[in-house]
Amino acid sequence: xxxxxxxxxxxxxxxxxxxxxxxxxxxxxxxxxxxxxxxxxxxxxxxxxxxxxxxxxxxxxxxxxxxxxxxxxxxxxxxxxxxxxxxxxxxxxxxxxxxxxxxxxxxxxxxxxxxxxxxxxxxxxxxxxxxxxxxxxxxxxxxxxxxxxxxxxxxxxxxxxxxxxxxxxxxxxxxxxxxxxxxxxxxxxxxxxxxxxxxxxxxxxxxxxxxxxxxxxxxxxxxxxxxxxxxx
Numbered sequence: 681x682x683x684x685x686x687x688x689x690x691x692x693x694x695x696x697x698x699x700x701x702x703x704x705x706x707x708x709x710x711x712x713x714x715x716x717x718x719x720x721x722x723x724x725x726x727x728x729x730x731x732x733x734x735x736x737x738x739x740x741x742x743x744x745x746x747x748x749x750x751x752x753x754x755x756x757x758x759x760x761x762x763x764x765x766x767x768x769x770x771x772x773x774x775x776x777x778x779x780x781x782x783x784x785x786x787x788x789x790x791x792x793x794x795x796x797x798x799x800x801x802x803x804x805x806x807x808x809x810x811x812x813x814x815x816x817x818x819x820x821x822x823x824x825x826x827x828x829x830x831x832x833x834x835x836x837x838x839x840x841x842x843x844x845x846x847x848x849x850x851x852x853x854x855x856x857x858x859x860x861x862x863x864x865x866x867x868x869x870x871x872x873x874x875x876x877x878x879x880x881x882x883x884x885x886x887x888x889x890x891x892x893x894x895x896x897x898x899x900x901x902x903x904x905x906x907x908x909x910x911x912x
Contacts, residue, residue: 692724758796795827804835863903867910
């Protein structure tokens with residue numbers, strides 16, 4: 681009688697709440713069937729997730745994987761990528777699914793997601809290569825800059841020259857936009873560059889760089905002042 685009455689429910693959150701109530705009372709198969717009907721009427725991501733979690737808990741990894749793959753294809757993200765890969769690993773199919781997912785993201789130009797995936801996995805060079813391609817598919821350059829900064833910051837020791845080049849580009853961009861706030865941000869990037877040179881014991885190169893920059897922007901007293909305040 682409760683299930684019959686609940687068929688009028690349309691809200692995904694209410695469907696899930698009712699299904700959880702059934703499940704708590706020992707009606708697991710009825711709960712799954714109820715949510716499945718809800719998905720047929722409204723393929724809401726939350727309902728699909730409930731089914732995938734249910735199937736995984738019941739040991740039906742294969743069906744959970746199918747559901748999570750469908751969720752990934754509908755709304756790809758780094759976290760959903762890891763979810764699919766994790767389930768595929770339980771079925772000893774991780775290489776097959778990883779290759780499939782990466783190829784699909786490349787084909788669709790989702791270099792932003794690929795950059796984040798490989799950054800999260802510590803593969804900084806691959807992450808950098810994908811981050812550098814974000815603009816190719818019309819992706820937001822701001823997101824490219826954000827992930828690139830995370831990549832170079834994490835790789836300052838292993839790829840110091842790449843970090844220096846990126847930070848220096850940001851310095852010139854900020855100074856070009858003018859304004860004391862931008863000059864202050866540029867100075868903070870230069871402090872990072874200075875630390876990298878010091879760690880590499882290339883102090884003379886740093887001294888030459890900051891001297892050249894001060895000469896280049898000698899006509900911007902506010903910029904020079906922010907450099908002074910930052911101890912540059």
